[in-house]
Amino acid sequence: MQVAVLGMGRMGKAVAVRVLGQGHEVRVWNRTPGRAGELLSAGAEEVETPSMAAGGADVVVTMLSDDDAVRAVVLGEGGVSDSLGDDAVLVDSSTVSPELGTELAARIGCFVSMPILGNPEAVRGGTALLLVGGDDEAVRRAQPVVSALGGRVLRYGRPEQAAAAKLTANLLLLDGLVALAEAFAVGTAGGLTEEQLRELLAESPLVAPALRNRFEAVLTGKLDSWWTTALGAKDASLALALRASEGDTLPLTTAALGVYRAVIAAGRGDDDIAAVRHRYLS
Numbered sequence: 001m002q003v004a005v006l007g008m009g010r011m012g013k014a015v016a017v018r019v020l021g022q023g024h025e026v027r028v029w030n031r032t033p034g035r036a037g038e039l040l041s042a043g044a045e046e047v048e049t050p051s052m053a054a055g056g057a058d059v060v061v062t063m064l065s066d067d068d069a070v071r072a073v074v075l076g077e078g079g080v081s082d083s084l085g086d087d088a089v090l091v092d093s094s095t096v097s098p099e100l101g102t103e104l105a106a107r108i109g110c111f112v113s114m115p116i117l118g119n120p121e122a123v124r125g126g127t128a129l130l131l132v133g134g135d136d137e138a139v140r141r142a143q144p145v146v147s148a149l150g151g152r153v154l155r156y157g158r159p160e161q162a163a164a165a166k167l168t169a170n171l172l173l174l175d176g177l178v179a180l181a182e183a184f185a186v187g188t189a190g191g192l193t194e195e196q197l198r199e200l201l202a203e204s205p206l207v208a209p210a211l212r213n214r215f216e217a218v219l220t221g222k223l224d225s226w227w228t229t230a231l232g233a234k235d236a237s238l239a240l241a242l243r244a245s246e247g248d249t250l251p252l253t254t255a256a257l258g259v260y261r262a263v264i265a266a267g268r269g270d271d272d273i274a275a276v277r278h279r280y281l282s
Contacts, residue, residue, distance in 0.1 A: 055085075064094045
């Protein structure tokens with residue numbers, strides 16, 4: 001099967017590596033060329049435009065930064081929609097608004113929303129959680145890629161539900177990291193050392209497994225960025241907008257977003273979301 005993967009950030013690259021490793025032909029595109037060396041060495045093909053990537057592909061996967069990027073790459077001049085075949089399916093794995101999922105489902109003949117929960121290593125290892133939303137025929141066409149990625153699948157009837165599911169899960173981590181940083185700040189203010197904080201909390205049931213993955217990064221500041229603070233703030237903003245559409249606010253998330261924005265303003269927007277520590281810890 002011919003699969004195109006658009007967006008060569010760490011997650012997009014991980015998707016392409018996994019799919020290529022499962023025996024599919026892979027074509028890649030990135031706004032900035034030259035970031036797919038590992039894939040090209042393994043047999044993938046890099047092309048110059050989204051339209052070229054989509055032409056002749058059975059499945060086109062987009063893994064891009066936000067609504068505007070997806071809309072431009074899919075619907076803009078020289079975009080995916082210019083050359084997507086009648087029998088092909090577009091699979092968007094970006095973290096975007098549910099509204100964009102609704103829009104793409106209306107404008108693309110066969111569309112699936114498939115955000116992914118898990119880091120790039122989980123994607124490469126086939127253990128990530130796939131949130132798959134779309135009608136039965138679209139999901140059937142996307143199934144070879146879903147199967148290639150492996151891992152657990154949660155099925156939703158509509159694309160916008162899958163997008164909302166991703167925001168729901170991300171929000172727990174984003175808010176939780178701020179709480180973890182504040183807990184460390186309290187302990188530090190009380191004279192606890194890093195080692196004492198590890199003894200107290202590292203294996204504590206109070207710290208969720210996803211937070212534990214970034215425990216050391218928040219405690220020590222040794223960051224390995226794959227989900228940036230800027231993207232985290234974007235996701236929190238999307239969650240707030242979704243709740244606002246119901247006429248309500250999220251006070252905790254509003255406060256957490258203020259922390260992420262302060263960290264971005266301090267020049268750490270490209271650092272991992274664990275950089276929230278710098279609001280509290282030196």
